[in-house]
Amino acid sequence: MAGNGTQSYGVRDKLEAAAPLTPPPPGKEVLIKIRELHKRFGSRHILRGINMDVYKGETLVILGGSGSGKTTLIRHLMGMLRSDEGAVTVGDLNLNKATPAEMETYRKRMGVVFQGAALLNSLTVLENVGLPLVEVDHKPAAEVRTRVIESLRKVYLPAEEILDLKPASLSGGMRKRVGIARAIIQEPEIILYDEPTTGLDPVTVNGVNELTLELQKTLGVTSLVITHDLHAANMIADRIAMLYLGRIIAVGTKEEIAANQHPVLQQLLTGSTHGPLTEAYLQPKKGA
Ligand SMILES: Nc1ncnc2c1ncn2[C@@H]1O[C@H](COP(=O)(O)OP(=O)(O)OP(=O)(O)O)[C@@H](O)[C@H]1O
Ligand SMILES: [Mg+2]
Numbered sequence: 001m002a003g004n005g006t007q008s009y010g011v012r013d014k015l016e017a018a019a020p021l022t023p024p025p026p027g028k029e030v031l032i033k034i035r036e037l038h039k040r041f042g043s044r045h046i047l048r049g050i051n052m053d054v055y056k057g058e059t060l061v062i063l064g065g066s067g068s069g070k071t072t073l074i075r076h077l078m079g080m081l082r083s084d085e086g087a088v089t090v091g092d093l094n095l096n097k098a099t100p101a102e103m104e105t106y107r108k109r110m111g112v113v114f115q116g117a118a119l120l121n122s123l124t125v126l127e128n129v130g131l132p133l134v135e136v137d138h139k140p141a142a143e144v145r146t147r148v149i150e151s152l153r154k155v156y157l158p159a160e161e162i163l164d165l166k167p168a169s170l171s172g173g174m175r176k177r178v179g180i181a182r183a184i185i186q187e188p189e190i191i192l193y194d195e196p197t198t199g200l201d202p203v204t205v206n207g208v209n210e211l212t213l214e215l216q217k218t219l220g221v222t223s224l225v226i227t228h229d230l231h232a233a234n235m236i237a238d239r240i241a242m243l244y245l246g247r248i249i250a251v252g253t254k255e256e257i258a259a260n261q262h263p264v265l266q267q268l269l270t271g272s273t274h275g276p277l278t279e280a281y282l283q284p285k286k287g288a
Contacts, residue, residue, distance in 0.1 A: 015264060015276050018247045021051050031056040031190070031222050032077065036086035039072055046072050048246035050086070059216055059223040061233040063268060064243030065277050070226045071115055073243065074192050077224065078112055079103050090190070108136060111183035115194040115226075117175040119167040119182075125152070126163040129182045137186070151181040156207050173200045180208065184215065191215065193225040197232055209235045230269065242268070244277070 024030055032054035039047040046069045054060050064070045075081040076088050079095055088095045093106055119128045127134075129151055130144040139147075145163075152159035155177040167175050176199065183191060193212070197205040209232050215221040227233055233240055234254055241251040244264050250257060257265065267275030 015249070015262075016048075016245050016247060017249065018049060018051060019250050021053065024053060024055055028055040028058070030054070031091060032224070033089040034073075034076075034086070035089075037073075037076065037083045037088060038085040039069075039076070039081065040084055046246055047076075047083075050243075050246070050248055052241060052248050052251065054222060054224055055238075056222055057216065057220050058238040059212060059225060059236050061225045061227060061237040061240045062243055063227070063230075063233060063240060065268075068243045069246050070243055071194055074112075074194055074224065074226060077192055078110070079107065108186065109189045111186065111188035111191045113180050113183045113191070113193040113196045115198075117167070117179035119175060119178060121167055124164050124166055125170070125178055128167065129178060129185055131182065132186050147185055148181070151185045152178070154184065154211060155180050156204065157181065173204055176200060177204065177208075180211070184211075187219055189219075189221065191221055191223045193223065193227075195226055195228065197227065197229055205229070205232065206235075212236045 030053045032052075034050050034052045037047050037050040038045070050073060062070055062073070072081065076083055076095070077090075079098070082096055090106065093102060095103075095106075098106065120131075123131070126145065126148050129148045133139040133144045133147060148163065149159040152162070157174060157177050162170065162174070162178075167178070170178065176196070180193075180196060183193075191212075196212075197208050200208065212223055212225065213236055216223060223236075225232075225236065237254055239251060239253055240257045241248050242257070242262075242265055243249075250260050250262050250265055252260065258269070264276050267277045
């Protein structure tokens, strides 16, 4: 694995080098395949050749500094952004080539927990959480209500009390949990979490982590979780990937990541403010 051992990482290019892709271990099947993914916004080259596999049924945690491109990467998986180069394939579906009908079917297989809760302010909690069931599945109102209540309880919310409230009447942490309840209501096969626990109290953080584990165990969900929380990463991850300057510079099991001597990972794991992680975003890069 890239970064292991005692190599010197004095040269910037070495710091930014992508970790080599390794074949899946026996018994693992690749569900999401990302190859040479590039994304530019104007002259800014944000994703610079992402190569990554997500195995069916695993929880893969993506770590990375603020602005490293984590949300941008997840938006490609949601089909909200198209890559400039490279491909994202989920099962047999190449997202760059999918028809609108194929994308609609694909989106039903997927739940998304957005970085902000992304609730609609004019709708009640019941309407927000039930939205996928009403708009996409056209379920009757009584069933929607029952399933919304179930979903809210899974994220430790007092369902009946808040059903008719608007998001503005909830606390930030409650809004976040309502967002999670909406993401899981269709029992998706894939869940994308963009910082699901940021801003929550420690008990709820554990609750959300336990929920991720439970969904994986009971429904065999494949999860991609973006987080800054190393404790959460260690609790839920089967594997951890590190995104740095638009590339995956390390990926492996928790043990492999903990033993990895890459300076970027070392800085992240020790929480130091000095090192390549913080410096990378302060210096303009030639050709970036
Ligand atoms: N739609 C857009 N238009 C222009 N630039 C964008 C757009 N979306 C993201 N960017 C830029 O891409 C870079 C990566 O943004 P992104 O939101 O992916 O970061 P992130 O890793 O999720 O950060 P954070 O941890 O702060 O959420 C940022 O510099 C951002 O300004
Ligand atoms: Mg983000």
